[in-house]
Amino acid sequence: MNSFDSSIETYLSHLHFGHFATLSIQAVADLYTFKGLVLIPVLWWMWFEEDEDREWRREMVLATIVSGLVALFVGRLLTHWLPFRVRPVYDTDLHLRFASGDLKDAVLTNWSSFPSDHAMLWMAVATGIFLVWRGIGALALLYTVLFICLPRAWLGFHYPTDLLVGAAVGIAITLIMTRDAIRTRYATPLLRWIERYPGPSAMLAFILCVELVTQFDELRKLASGVVRHL
Secondary structure: OOHHHHHHHHHHHOOOOOHHHHHHHHHHHHOHHHOHHHHHHHHHHHHHOOOOOHHHHHHHHHHHHHHHHHHHHHHHHHHHHOOOOOOHHHOHHHOOOOOOOOOOOOHHHHOOOOOOHHHHHHHHHHHHHHHHOHHHHHHHHHHHHHHHHHHHHHOOOOOHHHHHHHHHHHHHHHHHHOOHHHHHHHHHHHHHHHHHOHHHHHHHHHHHHHHHHOOOHHHHHHHHHHHHHO
């Protein structure tokens, strides 16, 4: 492990808070309520806002959702393609004790630490919000750093470089997918289809947003269970 990650993780592992504060940070890191259920509703707010930029803003919402899907897909691929990296909380060579405690039975044991798919997905979404509404978007970016990324480093789920690289990739994906030359190729036709079929599109949008909030966890568990029994 590089000195940058080592020094920060050592520092974080020695930060101790009260019992209630520790449980609160664990809840923030674990519960969907404090991740996608904060950022995704902002996209719905952007969608229904009425002004002269409504069509452009709706295209940007669609592009942001697509960027999130791409970021999540890329994140999953990278964890499989890149060399496996043990998460700090499981690395006995570090001789560090994190507030997350003993997680030997957690799913994370078999999931590479690098890069962070949480940072990749939610920084992609927060960046899309920032590109439309700078003030609220800045708060979204700050929220992602403080309430999604930082707790995962403090609990030993990720090294700082996992989060930094994940965040950088997520931001880059959104910046690419929202460029006019690229966005208009898929977001404009998709917006036309939504306007033509509002009922089915609203249903699909609801399902898709639910899956983004949960990062497709239940579908992945279902698929892995089916694969194991085949």
